[in-house]
Amino acid sequence: xxxxQAAGGGLLPWLALAAIIIVADQLTxxxxxxxxxxxxxxxxTDWFNLVRAHNRGAAxxxxxxxxxxxxxFFTALGLAASGLIVWMIRSHPTQRLFCFSVSLIMGGALGxxxxxLLHGHVIDFLQFRFALLEPIFRGGYFPAFNVADSxxxxxxxGLVLDEFRRVRRAG
Numbered sequence: 001x002x003x004x005q006a007a008g009g010g011l012l013p014w015l016a017l018a019a020i021i022i023v024a025d026q027l028t029x030x031x032x033x034x035x036x037x038x039x040x041x042x043x044x045t046d047w048f049n050l051v052r053a054h055n056r057g058a059a060x061x062x063x064x065x066x067x068x069x070x071x072x073f074f075t076a077l078g079l080a081a082s083g084l085i086v087w088m089i090r091s092h093p094t095q096r097l098f099c100f101s102v103s104l105i106m107g108g109a110l111g112x113x114x115x116x117l118l119h120g121h122v123i124d125f126l127q128f129r130f131a132l133l134e135p136i137f138r139g140g141y142f143p144a145f146n147v148a149d150s151x152x153x154x155x156x157x158g159l160v161l162d163e164f165r166r167v168r169r170a171g
Contacts, residue, residue, distance in 0.1 A: 014089050014103040018082075021107025025147040026114060032125040047129050053144040054121040071116050078113040082106045097165070101158030104151040111148030122146065 036042070036052035043049050058074055085106040089099050115122040124144035134140040 010093060011086070011089055014099050015086075017100070017103040018107035018110065021104060021148065021151045022111045022114065025108070025111030025151070028125070028147050029115065029123040032123060036125070041127070049127040049129070051125055051127045051144050053124040053127075054119070055124055055144075056121045071120055075113050075116045078109040078116075081109050082113075095162070097158055097162040101155045101162060104155030104158065108148040108151035108155065111146075111151070115148075122148075124149070126150075 032050070032052050036050070038052050038054060041049050041051045057070055085102045088102055092098055112122045124146050126146060127144045128142045129140045130142065131140050133142055137143070
């Protein structure tokens with residue numbers, strides 16, 4: 001077991017990566033809460049704004065209008081997913097891209113769990129506008145998101161790439 005952990009780096013580096021994501025996420029959200037009122041929009045470029053938005057739901061405000069149970073559901077889901085991710089990292093310590101990807105997902109999930117526990121909602125602040133999105137999103141504005149959401153997305157992309165690599169090696 002020690003040899004396997006040494007080859008893959010063990011659990012600690014991956015937990016540290018998740019912790020860095022959580023800290024970066026919470027730090028940026030704290031700055032936004034300090035500098036912005038809910039609903040404020042500050043254009044940075046023609047296609048990017050800093051905003052302050054609150055999301056009581058999940059991605060794209062899924063279940064945001066539910067009666068409040070979603071806060072605890074998504075908190076429990078984030079905690080359960082994190083427990084599963086720790087188990088997966090321990091089970092596959094030598095698969096570096098896999099461990100990197102799920103660590104990003106865990107850090108992002110826990111960053112948003114912290115918001116749900118402290119505020120009852122997730123704080124979003126990055127808003128992009130692209131004309132090609134106008135048929136899908138009003139005004140072409142992609143829904144606001146945060147560092148945690150970005151880490152989850154990058155982790156999901158990493159998992160897809162990891163699977164492509166695994167399939168290619170097997171074929």
